[in-house]
Amino acid sequence: MMMEAPAREPVNFAGLLKDAAFAAAIAFGLFSLMLGLKTDQTLNNQMVLVPRPGLLAAVVGLVFVGRFLIGYWQAVNAGKITKRKAPATPLALKIEKYGTAAFVGFLFVYPMMVLGTAGPSGAIKWIDNLGIQILIYIMLGWGLNIVVGLAGLLDLGYVAFYAVGAYSYALLATSEPVREFMAGVVGPTFWPLWAFWICLPVAGILAAFWGVLLGFPVLRLRGDYLAIVTLAFGEIIRLVLINWVEFSGGYAGISSIPRPSFFGVPFNATESGFAATFGLEFTPIYRTIFLFYVILILALITAVVSTRLRRLPVGRAWEALREDEIACRSLGINTVNTKLTAFAIGAMFGGFAGAFFAARQGFISPESFVFLESAQILAIVVLGGMGSLLGVVIASILLVGGVELLRELDFLKAYFGDNFDPAQYRMLIFGACMVLMMLWKPRGLISVREPSVFLKEKKAVSSDLVKEGHG
Amino acid sequence: MTMTEKAPLLAVRGVKTYYGNIIALKGVDIDVHEGEIVTMIGANGAGKSTLMMTIFGKPQAREGTITYDGRDITRMPTHEIAHLGIAQSPEGRRVFPRMSVFENLQMGASVNNLAHFDEDLEKVCAIFPRLKERLQQRAGTLSGGEQQMLAIARALMSRPRLLLLDEPSLGLAPIVVRQIFDVIREVNRKEGMTVFLVEQNAYHALKLATRAYVMVNGLITMSGSGKELLSDPQVKAAYLEGGHH
8 A cells, every 4th residue: 555645634525526537437438338228129120229328327327436435445544554464474374274175175075965955956056067167177277277377387278288188088988999999808888988987097198298299389488479379279279179070070079978987887777877786766966976076086186296296396396497497497407398397297187177078078069178268277377376276276166156156146137137147247257356356466366375395384475575577 | 827737627619609690709718627716707798698608508609619527518408517517696696586595495406306405505504694594585585685695505506516606796785795705715715616707896706716807799808817817907997997895
């Protein structure tokens, strides 16, 4: 806050009103076309413009009042010499430590909880749409966190590896020659049942391979240039998938991808199915719960591996590389290998998540791997605080879960009319969140970097104390 | 000139370095013998830092050879050169700002896989007591002088035989500069470490030097013992006027 402001200056109301009027004028300019006019069709199929002065006036009025209040609040607080808060970093670390443990525990009981409260039919929505969806993004966020958060390589094409993983699994699992070969070697029922468990590591390895492939040409690039090339890479992969129809099925995608089995026991209503084997009544919820645990374990593996790696020389080298490449070189660090391992390992987790995604959906098409996905994963990492695992979790819940919850806000229809679909406003809310974040927490929700080594006691220094632009 | 019969530890012969088509070093010859402190002074843009970086392989010399301990390192990649026992404290300190002092020192020791880390940590902490107080602090929160100490300490962590220092006095208060130079002298005397120092602060650098070179526009124009150059009228006129502290 303003340190040098003199104490107790009278609030300048004229100035505040001027400010508020200015903001309202901008809002009017912005929203007069967006909200003030609506196109509608008449019964004769004619387009007519419906003016909505009331709504426009309400929004502009809201902006006016809001700006005035913010200005007033600032003016009142300007006199106080606000001391910079002593960074309460040990607390943040504590939250990270215990919060994570509590959260993991919560996740393990989550399906049971939901099952108990919502019943088998209602629970699918909560476990699948909310739980699994968020966990996929948490895993992708943690994977990308290795590349962006730790190694500092801004990757805008991360969804490419997600796609590689998904298509690797989908193509291998639905491939006729592979099925026949496996049928010849270990019997006809083997491949459809075990395809997921065999293809999962393969998908990861293939994605890592593509990570290295992307890594090579971009070795000399940093920052904006790297971002552009990775963005292009993501688009190339998607365009190849669209246009190479014989290989990937083009826009039509790949359907009837085998679902994962319970280590050889399929989730179906047959005698040898999961429900029958364990003496349970058949419902599709078991598969959903199983998928939930699979992605939970996969995500936890990602978290454990990336925290372990941070303590190893390669992880330290990633972080050092993010800080200063020239210094790294002068310390004898092989920057080529360091960058490639970051790309490869980050891509590998993207590949795992992709394979899981394909198995969960049963159908994939290039539509699922558009740039917006990359942007969302990156937003999760940035919003959460680069390098922070818990931050990624919070950001995923906010961004992914928040959007899902928007669909639930039916009561808003009472105010905005029956055609109001809150989910349509998700990008607007998303954007507003990002702007607010950049204003209040420019380094992300959890911006404390925990040292990977410590002598006597853990101590972290808040990033607030380090100059902007140094990290 | 020292009369060592042994071959020099570092020998630079006829090195020419280009940035694109622009020539930065126009054929440089220098020798650094084991146990010496060799200083190179020169104005801004003379090519001092380029020479330092060329020794470290980035950018590589287009012509000429650089030999270290009998091995040709002219075309070697930087990280391999670092593994031969050469450490560099780059210009502008370049500590890792968001990592702790301790982690910075760990990075310095990564060449030999932290093999003697604890022992070396104690050693550099004895040399720089200030760093010991601040081991857990982020390097970015250190003062300029402390960051320079850290940069040198980090370079020492790899147990180098040859220490390359690029303008350690850059942007530091005179009293801190003196501390830094005292440390360089101490490391050289106690450990017998060979030091190649590039400096603009000619007075201090020449006082410290066993031998020294003067570089002008990518060429060595003068060489001699530190004392000789200090009393040389040309050097005095060009680099030392008003430079006494």
